[in-house]
Amino acid sequence: MIAAGIDIGSITTKAVLLSEEGILGSHVRFTGYNAEQAGRTVLDELAAQLGLKRKDIRRIISTGYGRRSLDFADRALTEIICHGAGAFYQNSGIRCIIDIGGQDSKVILLDETGKVKDFVMNDKCAAGTGRFLEVMARALEVDLEAFPVLAVKATSPARISNLCTVFAESEVISLIAKGTPREEIVAGIHQAIAQRVVALARRIGVREPVTMTGGVARNSGLVSEIERELSLPIIENPLPQVNGALGAAVLGLRMG
Amino acid sequence: MRELEEFRRVARDPYTYAESLKKETGRPIIGSFCSYAPEEIVVAAGAVPFRIFGTRENITRADAHLQAYACSLARGSLEEALAGKLKFLDGTIFPHTCDTIQRLSDIWRLNAGIPLHWDVVLPVKLNTESARDYLAGVISKFRRDMETGLGVEIGEDALIEAVALFNRIRGNLNTLYEMRRKSPGLIDAGDLHAVVKSSMVMDRRDLAAKLEALVEALRRTEPRDVDGLHRLFLAGGVCSHPEIYSLLEESGGVTVWDDLCTGTRYFEGLIAESGDPVAAIADRYAIRAACPAKHASLVSRGDHLIRAVRESRARGVIFLFLKFCDPHAFDYPYLKSSLDEAGVPSMVLEVEEQLPPEGQLRTRLETFVSLL
Numbered sequence: 128m129i130a131a132g133i134d135i136g137s138i139t140t141k142a143v144l145l146s147e148e149g150i151l152g153s154h155v156r157f158t159g160y161n162a163e164q165a166g167r168t169v170l171d172e173l174a175a176q177l178g179l180k181r182k183d184i185r186r187i188i189s190t191g192y193g194r195r196s197l198d199f200a201d202r203a204l205t206e207i208i209c210h211g212a213g214a215f216y217q218n219s220g221i222r223c224i225i226d227i228g229g230q231d232s233k234v235i236l237l238d239e240t241g242k243v244k245d246f247v248m249n250d251k252c253a254a255g256t257g258r259f260l261e262v263m264a265r266a267l268e269v270d271l272e273a274f275p276v277l278a279v280k281a282t283s284p285a286r287i288s289n290l291c292t293v294f295a296e297s298e299v300i301s302l303i304a305k306g307t308p309r310e311e312i313v314a315g316i317h318q319a320i321a322q323r324v325v326a327l328a329r330r331i332g333v334r335e336p337v338t339m340t341g342g343v344a345r346n347s348g349l350v351s352e353i354e355r356e357l358s359l360p361i362i363e364n365p366l367p368q369v370n371g372a373l374g375a376a377v378l379g380l381r382m383g
Numbered sequence: 384m385r386e387l388e389e390f391r392r393v394a395r396d397p398y399t400y401a402e403s404l405k406k407e408t409g410r411p412i413i414g415s416f417c418s419y420a421p422e423e424i425v426v427a428a429g430a431v432p433f434r435i436f437g438t439r440e441n442i443t444r445a446d447a448h449l450q451a452y453a454c455s456l457a458r459g460s461l462e463e464a465l466a467g468k469l470k471f472l473d474g475t476i477f478p479h480t481c482d483t484i485q486r487l488s489d490i491w492r493l494n495a496g497i498p499l500h501w502d503v504v505l506p507v508k509l510n511t512e513s514a515r516d517y518l519a520g521v522i523s524k525f526r527r528d529m530e531t532g533l534g535v536e537i538g539e540d541a542l543i544e545a546v547a548l549f550n551r552i553r554g555n556l557n558t559l560y561e562m563r564r565k566s567p568g569l570i571d572a573g574d575l576h577a578v579v580k581s582s583m584v585m586d587r588r589d590l591a592a593k594l595e596a597l598v599e600a601l602r603r604t605e606p607r608d609v610d611g612l613h614r615l616f617l618a619g620g621v622c623s624h625p626e627i628y629s630l631l632e633e634s635g636g637v638t639v640w641d642d643l644c645t646g647t648r649y650f651e652g653l654i655a656e657s658g659d660p661v662a663a664i665a666d667r668y669a670i671r672a673a674c675p676a677k678h679a680s681l682v683s684r685g686d687h688l689i690r691a692v693r694e695s696r697a698r699g700v701i702f703l704f705l706k707f708c709d710p711h712a713f714d715y716p717y718l719k720s721s722l723d724e725a726g727v728p729s730m731v732l733e734v735e736e737q738l739p740p741e742g743q744l745r746t747r748l749e750t751f752v753s754l755l
Contacts, residue, residue, distance in 0.1 A: 192742040204749075204753075205745075205746045205749045205750040205753070207746065207747075208750055231743060243753075243754055245728075246750060248743065248746070248747055
């Protein structure tokens with residue numbers, strides 16, 4: 128059987144198609160204004176790429192903040208449950224997931240069976256999230272993709288003290304005005320986010336091994352900063368951005 | 384249900400209720416902040432105690448007096464006073480609880496424009512022998528200060544009558560809670576919240592009769608089916624967000640008991656109806672489970688919470704805190720580890736005058752309920 132997982136996030140919408148044999152394919156597009164439309168389109172596009180019809184898909188599970196907007200989904204599950212299932216599917220040794228999404232960050236603990244045991248979520252502000260990085264990239268006039276490359280070159284990362292997105296942006300602008308090199312600022316931003324997310328993790332207690340999910344996990348500069356802050360290695364998740372959609376598909380497959 | 388209508392109306396708009404009560408009866412309305420305000424004395428003085436709940440509006444005036452990291456109850460209540468919405472109050476009582484309420488008392492005295500003002504300086508420990516005597520002294524002093532302020536005499540008979548009235552009220556609120564603990568489908572949690580909230584506002588004699596009528600009506604009511612929902616326990620301070628109850632239900636949970644200022648902490652414990660009424664009022668505070676701004680022993684709050692959770696057969700606890708509420712935040716790590724040791728899952732939710740964005744709130748509640 129084939130199951131679909133659709134993760135409608137605040138910035139991007141992701142779909143994964145999964146069968147008993149494994150992942151058939153995944154697809155990412157921007158969410159935009161209409162979450163329902165984004166969810167429908169991402170699945171249709173992925174199915175078309177794989178030469179599949181809607182009727183070939185037995186189960187559809189939706190997740191992410193827009194999970195309730197899809198009337199064609201069999202079930203809506205929270206992204207915390209789905210990120211747990213996705214990370215566990217990819218590596219059943221994982222016990223802790225740091226998920227940095229577009230508008231919030233979460234730390235999720237798993238038990239030996241892959242079930243979510245505890246979680247903590249930063250929902251106060253955009254600081255330490257994907258959106259924060261996007262705002263900083265705009266202020267620095269560099270592509271987000273270049274952040275890891277720049278961070279490696281830093282020798283003395285700038286100190287970003289204020290982790291409110293709006294105030295941090297003006298802090299970064301002051302650093303730019305002072306002539307601080309871009310790489311030092313980028314490394315400073317990574318450090319600030321890492322400290323913030325590790326502080327969140329400490330509230331529920333980190334369990335090894337740790338992995339990272341969410342689009343921000345693709346930023347290797349930030350990942351190594353979090354490793355340093357945790358004094359622990361981060362086990363690479365091969366599909367961080369579609370991990371939630373994958374987890375949804377895994378749970379769909381399990382429904383039978 | 385007809386018996387619920389007035390409670391819903393008062394809870395939705397307590398100001399209009401208080402204003403018209405004052406107009407009709409001419410009785411003074413006395414504001415207060417916390418369950419440590421000795422309402423029995425207020426009623427014995429012929430006045431109406433009125434609990435102040437903060438605001439649901441954005442705060443613009445209070446920020447000139449209070450830092451942004453004071454809790455939304457303190458900031459929001461000051462906002463309401465500065466906006467002139469509490470003009471119907473004749474006076475305000477500030478029991479000595481947390482630091483913020485202490486500081487608010489001074490700011491309030493200078494800026495709120497409410498004529499009468501009483502600080503009730505309670506001891507921090509309430510259950511030692513010397514604290515009991517001291518507490519009885521504080522309540523006696525409050526009685527005299529209230530007599531002076533309102534220009535009345537609070538007679539012994541009036542006090543004894545007030546104590547009996549509050550026992551009726553608290554007994555009936557407790558009965559309602561117990562009925563719902565047994566059968567959560569009997570009355571919606573949001574409605575029960577409205578009942579408790581109105582109980583802190585309404586004319587207490589009228590209230591006592593209405594509570595009795597409600598209990599009777601519920602005895603004849605067939606409960607709604609809530610079998611699929613997980614039993615939950617709410618712990619924390621003031622809940623000004625009754626919509627949380629329906630969000631919880633939509634997430635698969637139903638609250639069955641609480642340890643909240645706007646819940647059991649208001650009505651827990653009866654007052655002995657024999658002997659000196661002032662000493663008896665003090666004794667209720669000494670015996671009752673302490674709030675986090677008071678101290679009973681190193682383990683009493685955790686023990687109390689676990690006992691209440693077990694009695695309620697709740698599967699999990701949601702801590703509902705006002706952001707920047709120090710006393711609750713200081714106690715949280717200890718209470719959470721007590722629950723962890725007892726194998727009770729918990730999560731914490733911090734709120735201000737508005738709830739967090741609904742999407743993220745639902746994600747957290749749904750996930751928590753699905754873990755149970």
